[in-house]
Amino acid sequence: MTGPEYAHRFVEQVNESNLTLFLSSFVEKVETGLVIIKNCDGIINLKCKAVVVAVGCRERTAGAIAMAGERPNGVWTAGQVQKWVNIYGKLPCKNPIILGSGDIGLVMARRLTLEGAKPQMVLEVQKTTSGLKRNIAQCLNDFDIPLHLSTTVAEVVGYPNIEGVYIAKVDDNMKIIDATKEYYPCDGLVLSVGLIPENGLIKDAKMNNKTNSFVVNEYNETSINGIFACGNVLHVHDLVDFVTAESMKTGRFASEYAKGNLHYGVSHEIKAGNGVRYTMPNSFFEGSGEIEILFRVLTKYVKTNILVKDTDGNILAKKFVISANAGEMQSIKFKKDNASSDIVVEMEG
Amino acid sequence: MNFDYAIIGGGVVGSAILNKLTRLGKSCVLIEKESDVGFGSSKANSAIIHTGFDCTPGTLKAKLNVRGAEMFPEIAKRLGVKIVNNGHLVVGNDVDRLNELKEKGEKNGVKGLEVIDFERLHEMEPMLSNDIRYALFAPTGCIVPSYELAVAFAEEAVVNGAVVKLGFDTKEVTNKNGIYVISNGNEEVFAKVIINACGSGYNDIAKLIGSESYPLQFRRGEYYILDKNHSNVCTHTIFPLPTKESKGILITNTVAGNILVGPTSYECDASTKTTTAGLNEVKEKALSEMPSLPLRGNIRVFSGVRNISGNDFIIEKSKRKENVINLAGICSPGLSSAPAIAEMVAELLGLNPNEEVKDLKCLQKKIIMADLSLEEQNEIIDKNPSYGKVVCKCENISLGEIVDAVNSPIPARTVDAVKRRTRAGMGRCQGGFCIFSVMEEIAKAQEISFDEVEKDALGSKIIQSEIKPSGGMAEWLKNFISMLSFWVVVQAEWLLHWKPKKMVRQLQLLSVKINLAES
Numbered sequence: 001m002t003g004p005e006y007a008h009r010f011v012e013q014v015n016e017s018n019l020t021l022f023l024s025s026f027v028e029k030v031e032t033g034l035v036i037i038k039n040c041d042g043i044i045n046l047k048c049k050a051v052v053v054a055v056g057c058r059e060r061t062a063g064a065i066a067m068a069g070e071r072p073n074g075v076w077t078a079g080q081v082q083k084w085v086n087i088y089g090k091l092p093c094k095n096p097i098i099l100g101s102g103d104i105g106l107v108m109a110r111r112l113t114l115e116g117a118k119p120q121m122v123l124e125v126q127k128t129t130s131g132l133k134r135n136i137a138q139c140l141n142d143f144d145i146p147l148h149l150s151t152t153v154a155e156v157v158g159y160p161n162i163e164g165v166y167i168a169k170v171d172d173n174m175k176i177i178d179a180t181k182e183y184y185p186c187d188g189l190v191l192s193v194g195l196i197p198e199n200g201l202i203k204d205a206k207m208n209n210k211t212n213s214f215v216v217n218e219y220n221e222t223s224i225n226g227i228f229a230c231g232n233v234l235h236v237h238d239l240v241d242f243v244t245a246e247s248m249k250t251g252r253f254a255s256e257y258a259k260g261n262l263h264y265g266v267s268h269e270i271k272a273g274n275g276v277r278y279t280m281p282n283s284f285f286e287g288s289g290e291i292e293i294l295f296r297v298l299t300k301y302v303k304t305n306i307l308v309k310d311t312d313g314n315i316l317a318k319k320f321v322i323s324a325n326a327g328e329m330q331s332i333k334f335k336k337d338n339a340s341s342d343i344v345v346e347m348e349g
Numbered sequence: 350m351n352f353d354y355a356i357i358g359g360g361v362v363g364s365a366i367l368n369k370l371t372r373l374g375k376s377c378v379l380i381e382k383e384s385d386v387g388f389g390s391s392k393a394n395s396a397i398i399h400t401g402f403d404c405t406p407g408t409l410k411a412k413l414n415v416r417g418a419e420m421f422p423e424i425a426k427r428l429g430v431k432i433v434n435n436g437h438l439v440v441g442n443d444v445d446r447l448n449e450l451k452e453k454g455e456k457n458g459v460k461g462l463e464v465i466d467f468e469r470l471h472e473m474e475p476m477l478s479n480d481i482r483y484a485l486f487a488p489t490g491c492i493v494p495s496y497e498l499a500v501a502f503a504e505e506a507v508v509n510g511a512v513v514k515l516g517f518d519t520k521e522v523t524n525k526n527g528i529y530v531i532s533n534g535n536e537e538v539f540a541k542v543i544i545n546a547c548g549s550g551y552n553d554i555a556k557l558i559g560s561e562s563y564p565l566q567f568r569r570g571e572y573y574i575l576d577k578n579h580s581n582v583c584t585h586t587i588f589p590l591p592t593k594e595s596k597g598i599l600i601t602n603t604v605a606g607n608i609l610v611g612p613t614s615y616e617c618d619a620s621t622k623t624t625t626a627g628l629n630e631v632k633e634k635a636l637s638e639m640p641s642l643p644l645r646g647n648i649r650v651f652s653g654v655r656n657i658s659g660n661d662f663i664i665e666k667s668k669r670k671e672n673v674i675n676l677a678g679i680c681s682p683g684l685s686s687a688p689a690i691a692e693m694v695a696e697l698l699g700l701n702p703n704e705e706v707k708d709l710k711c712l713q714k715k716i717i718m719a720d721l722s723l724e725e726q727n728e729i730i731d732k733n734p735s736y737g738k739v740v741c742k743c744e745n746i747s748l749g750e751i752v753d754a755v756n757s758p759i760p761a762r763t764v765d766a767v768k769r770r771t772r773a774g775m776g777r778c779q780g781g782f783c784i785f786s787v788m789e790e791i792a793k794a795q796e797i798s799f800d801e802v803e804k805d806a807l808g809s810k811i812i813q814s815e816i817k818p819s820g821g822m823a824e825w826l827k828n829f830i831s832m833l834s835f836w837v838v839v840q841a842e843w844l845l846h847w848k849p850k851k852m853v854r855q856l857q858l859l860s861v862k863i864n865l866a867e868s
Contacts, residue, residue: 026739028723036723040734043727061779063649066573068625071651073809077781088785090800090812113865116817142858159620160806176625187813200578200743200777 006240030201032226049258050226052250053201057232059104060194062156069156069165078104078192082111091117093188097165098122099153101129101136103238105192110139112190119145120186125152125170128300130194130327132238153189154181162189195236202227210278211235218284218291219253219262220246228254235280235294242294242329263287268339273309273346275301277326288337295332295345300325305348308334311341350512352378354698355531355540357519357554359386361495361687362679363546364502367513369691370698371506374706378538379503379511380531382518382550384807385766386759387499389548391684392769393621393653395572395586395612396603398491399682400437402454402462403591409662411457413686413693418489420688425493428501429715431604437490438474440481440638441590447485450591454487461488474583476639490586494604495684496769501712502687504758508710513759514538516807522557529558529672542672544694549619549656551677560667563658563677567619568594570612571627571652573635576777579646580606582639589638596681598634600642605772610635610642612653623652648777655680664690666697674698716753719745741783743776751787755794762795764788765805824864832860 014021025039030053035046059077067075076092082104084090094117098105101124109119122140127150129136140147154168154176164185168176197213206215206223214222214229221228230243230250237243256262265285270293272279279295293308301324308317317334324330324347332345354370356363359381367379379386398421401414425432441447444464451462463486470484471477503513514536521532522543531538547554552562575582586601595614603609613627628650635642658678667673674694683690692702718726718736729749730737736749754761754770761767764774767787774780774787788802788811795801800812820827839856 024738026742026745038726038730038737038739040730040737042730042737043723058778059781061648061781063574063779064647064777066623066628066647066650068623068628068650070620070622073804073806073811080781080784083785084812085816088799088812089816091814091816092811094813114817114861116814154625155622160804160809 003240027201030227032224050228050254052254053222053227053229053233054231054247054250055198055201055233057195057197057236059191060196062189062191065191065193067153067156069153070159070162072156072159072162074158074162074187075156075189076191078102078108078190081108081188081190085111085115091115093117093186093190095120095186096188096190097153097167097184097186098190098192100124100192100194101131101147102192102194103131103135105190106131106135106139108190108192109145110143113143113145119190120184121146121148123148123151123153123167125150125174128325128327132327133325152176154178156189157183162187165189195232197233197236199233202229208278208282210272211280215282216280217267218281219257220250220281221253221257226257228257235278238327238329242331245292246294266340269342271342271344273307273344275299275347276345279345284336284339284343286336286340288335290333290335292331292333293345295330296328297324297326297330297347301347301349306330306332307346307348308332309344309346310339311343316343350378350538351528352376352512352538352540354378354542354544355380355529355538356544356546357531358545358547358550358676359383359499359503359513359515360389360391360546360548361387361499361502361684362391362548362676362690363544364391364499364506365687365691366544366546366694367506367511368502369688369695369702370700371509371511372705372709373695373700373702375700377506377511378540379506379513380517380519380538381513381515382807384516384763384803384805385500385761385769386503386513386515387496387769388806390653390655390680391499391548392496393572393651394495394570394681394684395599395601395609396492396495397437397586397599397601397685398432398493399596399685400454400459400462400487400490401457401682401685402439402450402459402485402487403596404453404457404682405660406453406456408660409664409693410682410686413662413689414682415458416692417682417686417689418491421491421493421685424688425498427711428498428505429712430493430497430501432491432493433602433604434489434491435585435602437487437586437588438470439485439487439588439590440470440477440483442480442482443590444483446590447483450485454485459487459489462486474585474587476582476641477587478638478640481638492586492601492604493684498684498687500759500770505710505712507758508712515759515762519554519557522554522559524670527672542674542698544674544676546676546679548679549654551656551675555675555677558667558670558673560670560673560675563663563675565677566657567617568614568655568657568680569617569621569627569652570595570614570655571623571631572609572611572650573628573631573644573647574649574651575608575610575643576646576648577606579608579643582608582642587638589634598631598638600635600639605775607648610644614655617654619654621652621654623650627652649779662686662690664693664697712758716750718747718750740786741771741773741776741780743778743782744772746771746773746783748786748790751790752794755790760794762791763803763805763809764791764811767791828860828864831863832856835859 025037029036155166157164169180208215230247277296306319353375354377357380404411523530588599589597657680663677695702736747738748768774803809
């Protein structure tokens with residue numbers, strides 16, 4: 001199934017429901033019990049019992065990575081190129097170079113190839129790719145597009161239009177090695193250098209600097225009562241399956257909250273341990289039942305166990321993984337019946 | 350077309366001159382080779398109205414800066430450009446030099462200067478390094494969005510009858526019976542007097558006119574812009590002690606709420622590229638002043654080029670050609686001096702800068718939704734619903750504001766021209782979301798196709814071509830036949846090595862590749 005087909009199933013569900021929709025509407029302000037929106041009808045105050053924030057993420061730009069060189073026409077983010085190609089049917093470049101091996105960059109390498117452009121190469125500054133293995137195989141290998149690891153753009157050349165880039169290897173500290181500079185002509189530079197949760201809407205919530213987003217409890221509720229978050233605004237996902245599951249869960253919790261049925265109890269933290277970058281959620285309440293923890297690992301692991309431990313070192317849950325790498329989200333379920341302290345998620349070995 | 354005055358170069362100085370001469374009732378034309386006014390150095394600088402304390406007393410720079418700074422608050426108000434009196438600080442531990450600077454400033458006529466101590470300084474700027482003990486405080490210092498200023502100067506002139514020719518690349522200047530003929534190869538403009546305000550292109554135009562050339566030197570300055578989230582970093586413009594080359598790497602708040610950090614200063618060609626070394630220098634020096642400066646929150650880096658000719662501005666009547674005014678080497682504090690330079694040019698032309706004609710029109714007040722209260726926004730949306738549709742979510746810019754910009758007295762013709770007028774695309778996503786609507790509105794207003802819309806400079810078309818066209822029925826048939834023939838081959842192979850998944854995959858790929866090869 002294609003992405004639009006998948007999304008359309010939900011569009012149909014919404015259309016068949018009796019939900020009131022405010023499209024082309026901008027949220028001016030969110031607080032507990034109140035959402036103020038602006039659209040062509042004016043400013044509208046919406047009173048509500050619970051709010052779910054699902055505004056997604058934005059792409060990092062050339063400015064954000066302090067790209068050196070000229071700032072010509074032709075340096076775009078992968079998402080911009082995606083919209084021009086997929087929605088408008090236009091090509092902004094014919095022989096681009098792609099910087100960053102994020103999934104949108106990889107998908108765009110394939111899309112551009114199919115639509116008549118010839119991406120020359122994909123550069124990744126890290127030692128490993130940040131995209132899914134599946135995308136490397138299906139988007140690059142299948143179309144003979146070379147991937148250069150530990151390589152980045154040292155300088156953009158050309159004004160007013162991009163004419164080429166100097167690419168260079170980087171050392172272990174991500175410093176450019178000048179001796180390896182090489183010039184490649186190109187008519188576009190497509191950036192897929194990371195996604196940032198669009199967290200500006202809820203300014204007062206407690207933030208997690210690992211995910212660049214909110215700290216949430218097991219109901220995906222932020223530190224502000226009644227404001228929930230899910231999807232890429234909470235943490236950047238790579239698979240829509242996780243997004244769907246997380247959103248359904250959050251929606252259910254939000255509606256239980258609105259009915260006053262949500263159980264709060266003694267709260268304990270969920271911490272990121274050895275080899276784990278962050279966990280989602282960040283805390284849980286004592287009680288019974290099972291919760292699923294989503295997390296990302298820091299480096300590549302092969303044939304090892306994911307462990308959930310309490311502060312005394314007792315193992316509460318264990319899951320074997322054949323391989324885990326930084327680009328792919330991991331999950332583990334654990335029964336909280338026996339947990340009465342903070343817990344740590346870690347990789348064995 | 351016949352004019353009294355032709356100003357070549359539509360930077361902030363050229364636009365200010367156009368504005369002044371038009372207000373004195375003269376018929377004027379502004380000739381700019383780029384796609385918008387306020388290009389070049391006018392859009393890439395520290396956006397500061399200096400007070401004039403560090404100019405050498407007796408120079409044009411000192412005189413014009415102090416006068417310009419005095420004039421600015423009123424002019425900005427008239428033009429509808431936001432100006433903020435944030436106050437400037439020169440920080441350092443060398444009290445003697447700070448006192449010297451203060452004396453110099455007082456000699457230049459700068460008011461309110463004082464040297465302040467640790468306690469007061471750190472109360473004003475708590476994030477400053479504790480190693481910094483003193484500062485010279487210039488309370489009259491201001492900040493202003495420089496690109497908006499050039500546009501506003503020129504637009505107000507247009508409203509009062511001036512003509513602005515954009516994309517007019519001057520190729521030839523001749524003099525017929527005392528009238529200058531300025532030509533770009535297709536079009537001719539006639540004027541009695543030429544004012545050369547071309548910035549880095551000064552000598553090129555001087556050569557065409559036959560007026561004096563001056564040795565021009567370029568010094569590049571690189572900057573970081575930080576996200577509005579970090580607007581609490583500082584509330585003043587913080588300079589280090591100036592050196593001979595520049596005013597040093599400063600940290601300043603901006604009118605829009607971003608933090609600006611920079612610039613470097615080194616000799617270069619006229620290109621505005623940034624370098625890793627330069628950006629690292631900005632980082633290092635800024636962090637030494639403010640160790641907790643969140644430079645990771647940067648949303649954009651850029652650089653601008655100062656045009657320098659000797660130690661002072663050159664603003665004079667040409668001695669080699671009659672009725673030509675030369676303006677060269679207008680580096681910092683050129684922005685701060687712009688209105689005073691315009692006055693001086695008027696005087697050089699034998700006009701009294703105070704004798705403005707009556708019944709001058711003002712620019713229509715811009716609607717800026719982000720600055721309004723919810724009630725005020727509601728009223729405006731009630732009258733025109735397009736102000737309720739947000740296009741740029743980072744900066745909260747509505748469709749109505751974009752429509753205003755592409756239909757303003759000098760219509761924004763490019764994506765970046767819209768950005769400079771409305772801020773759509775200046776936020777943290779840098780136009781990632783709004784560029785499409787902006788392109789659509791430009792196409793509508795200019796009556797061109799979506800594909801013709803340019804990013805910024807002339808010739809910077811964003812769209813290169815259509816995607817590969819679908820071949821229709823013929824292509825479908827061709828594909829079908831080629832698929833069939835491969836199917837036969839694969840079937841044969843299938844019998845030999847039983848790897849069905851791989852086979853199917855290869856088959857799919859082959860058909861795709863055949864398609865690509867054919868295209």
